[in-house]
Amino acid sequence: MATVNTIPSVDLADFTSGDPARKAAFVQQLGKAYEDVGFVAVRNHGISDELIADLYRYVQEFFKLPSDTKRSYEIPELAGQRGYTSFGKEHAKGFDAPDLKEFFQFGQSVEDNDPVKAEYPDNVQVKEVPAFTPTFFKAYRGFEKAGRALLQAIALYLGLDEHYFDGRIHNGNSILRAIHYPPITQEPESAIRAEQHEDINLITLLVGASADGLQILDKQGNWVPVTSLPEQIVVNVGDMLQRLTNNRLKSTTHRVVNPPRELWGTSRFSIPFFLHPKSDMDLTCLSSCVNEKHPAEYAPITAGAYLDERLREIGLKK
């Protein structure tokens, strides 16, 4: 496990402390980190070690199931947005070789009378691992809560109302994705575990991946390994937030590289939470981020239309 951070780190307790000076300092630290690096390590995020251990446990149980069983949870009409996606299906935008991974996606459960409920397919229940759904549901709510606090800080940094994002992400189209990168059995040619890409969503929260491999592209064009302490989660800016802020906050390119040959026999697991707003959120560049020096770089679009475009580009939607 890493003992140092290669990315800036922040303490979410500073934001929630109720102390105005600590809160203001947090807002500045987070905003600066997202302008400069696009990635931060966050401690005191509120997701318990026990829940994270449970998540990894049930995820490993799921991926150990026979291929036929896993494939019975793959539903092509859902474009990978719920249930299982088998090895070789998703590729990064602009690349042909598919990533060396399989994954399972778990989405929103609307518990009030919000009509957005009709937009979301049901989650896929894994019969063989009964604790899978309740554990994913609990983690999903935990990530939404941590994500809401981080977006409140971002809103303040951008000069918006603190609660600008709250209603836009309530019942949002977020995805909790469990990824398995299987052992490598033959020379992978050009393919890597996850080819370089930027995330589509507003922000991504990532709990301690089970092995090294995640790297970010720095401003000088060097790949830098992302290391974080066990008690931290890594949170990065996605393309929706970069677009909304007219490139003020950076959606940094990242990838997952293959391990050295002596570790080919090992799996890697990771569980990113892609925080999405509701599909009707307007992603038009914020007026506070547009001026003579920075004219708007993007045409207006809704989050739903943007997601659709991106899912086609990565091969999940036909």
Ligand SMILES: O=C(O)CCC(=O)C(=O)O
């Ligand atoms: O596996 C990881 O550590 C990150 C995966 C990732 O970047 C993604 O799925 O978007």
Ligand SMILES: [Fe+2]
């Ligand atoms: Fe990513």
